[in-house]
Amino acid sequence: MAEITAQGDVDWCSFDLKNQQSEITGEVGTPIYLYLKQNTTENDRTAKIAVTFSDNYTTTLTLTQTAFSVTADYDKAWGEQPEYRENSDYTYKTYYTTLANGYNVRNYSICYDRNRHVSNWVAYPNIKDYWSSHAYQAHNSNGRTDAWAYDDWTTQYMSSYPYYEQIGTNVQPPAIAESDQQYIIRGYGASGYDRGHMLPSASRYSTWTTNAQTFFATNMMPQNSTLNQKIWATLEGKIRGWECRDTLFVVKGTCFKNTKTINNQNGPIAVPSHCWALVLRTRNGNLKKKISDCTADELKAIGFVFTNDAAGAATSIKDAARSVQEIEELSEFKFFRNLSPDAAEAVKSQNNPADWSL
Known part of the structure; x- marks a missing residue:
């Protein structure tokens, strides 16, 4: 079973595309899909996802969605990346x-x-x-x-x-x-x-x-x-x-x-x-x-x-x-x-x- 245990004050991720579903079950080897709403805020946000296996082993995953940016294709988390500077040339x-x-x-x-x-x-x-x-x-x-x-x-x-x-x-x-x-x-x-x-x-x-x-x-x-x-x-x-x-x-x-x-x-x-x-x-x-x-x-x-x-x-x-x-x-x-x-x-x-x- 996978469960979204925390995602802040706004529900922005779900296991269902249309409905806000925070839990889902499945079998090992079968994909589980997580759907995210666009982040339109100026701040990064995180969600915690707890995964429990049939032998009761549990692990928690942390998902971070970065803040909104007009240069989203450029704003990657690579350590060498300089800041974007607008210029038509x-x-x-x-x-x-x-x-x-x-x-x-x-x-x-x-x-x-x-x-x-x-x-x-x-x-x-x-x-x-x-x-x-x-x-x-x-x-x-x-x-x-x-x-x-x-x-x-x-x-x-x-x-x-x-x-x-x-x-x-x-x-x-x-x-x-x-x-x-x-x-x-x-x-x-x-x-x-x-x-x-x-x-x-x-x-x-x-x-x-x-x-x-x-x-x-x-x-x-x-x-x-x-x-x-x-x-x-x-x-x-x-x-x-x-x-x-x-x-x-x-x-x-x-x-x-x-x-x-x-x-x-x-x-x-x-x-x-x-x-x-x-x-x-x-x-x-x-x-x-x-x-x-x-x-x-x-x-x-x-x-x-x-x-x-x-x-x-x-x-x-x-x-x-x-x-x-x-x-x-x-x-x-x-x-x-x-x-x-x-x-x-x-x-x-x-x-x-x-x-x-x-």
């Missing part, structure tokens, strides 16, 4: 993939600026399952596909240069027109700038698709070549090394304090003045709790900012360290939206390189 999108272990998961999310042709930020979970396997053929030993592409391309391995080919399209909604993306198949053609990954290829070696998605134009920024190949790459390696049993949540992005651009066949690509990265995790690495349920003393966060030039390339990781609050002020975005209100200020004000062995 922005497209918010999440790429999904299936890992070598068979799990269908989010790969990364973006806030893409179609006017600048660059993402404002890319947010992703850092878990070893994403890079610990190499279950596909590539032209090198590490699993890097080098499948530079628009984000609606499906690609596969090819034995000769460029070592991949387009075999179709697979548009993950919302669609971003190819004409609104960077044309990056042959690089920028601008001296001193690399196609800089925000989500690094080396963090996504599990399957061909998982890695190929990191070569989408929407994951690229024009990045100073020395910065990209040296200290930024070193930071990326350290971030993978901070992986723990709990998820490490990462956001990387761009800031535009000038109007510099690179010519491109799909229109000018804005060159970031700054490149930054943010990380958030539980302190002991094994709490098995959602970020929203953690107190400030259970979490640690830090950020890093580099100017996108030779001076940035010469900056050490420790000297680049900043608080999340400082990068919010620089970028004008708000990060880690799922921190509890009680913890947010304390966590976002942290800037303790020693906490990260720096």
Whole structure:
């Protein structure tokens, strides 16, 4: 038997679609359906469901229905998710993939600026399952596909240069027109700038698709070549090394304090003045709790900012360290939206390189 034992002052969930039914019986293996009314309030609400088996074993399940939001498709409980910021030029999108272990998961999310042709930020979970396997053929030993592409391309391995080919399209909604993306198949053609990954290829070696998605134009920024190949790459390696049993949540992005651009066949690509990265995790690495349920003393966060030039390339990781609050002020975005209100200020004000062995 299953029984709804508590759901607050309003009856919003039931075992019957039309009538308010709080109890139901059934057999093990037979689905029981629970119907929910829309939450139109500004607060989350919870229900308790007690399940009793024939041997009198009882367990209680807790169901949480989140508050009403006009951006419901975006407001997911992922720890890396920044706050939604309305702008007619922005497209918010999440790429999904299936890992070598068979799990269908989010790969990364973006806030893409179609006017600048660059993402404002890319947010992703850092878990070893994403890079610990190499279950596909590539032209090198590490699993890097080098499948530079628009984000609606499906690609596969090819034995000769460029070592991949387009075999179709697979548009993950919302669609971003190819004409609104960077044309990056042959690089920028601008001296001193690399196609800089925000989500690094080396963090996504599990399957061909998982890695190929990191070569989408929407994951690229024009990045100073020395910065990209040296200290930024070193930071990326350290971030993978901070992986723990709990998820490490990462956001990387761009800031535009000038109007510099690179010519491109799909229109000018804005060159970031700054490149930054943010990380958030539980302190002991094994709490098995959602970020929203953690107190400030259970979490640690830090950020890093580099100017996108030779001076940035010469900056050490420790000297680049900043608080999340400082990068919010620089970028004008708000990060880690799922921190509890009680913890947010304390966590976002942290800037303790020693906490990260720096």
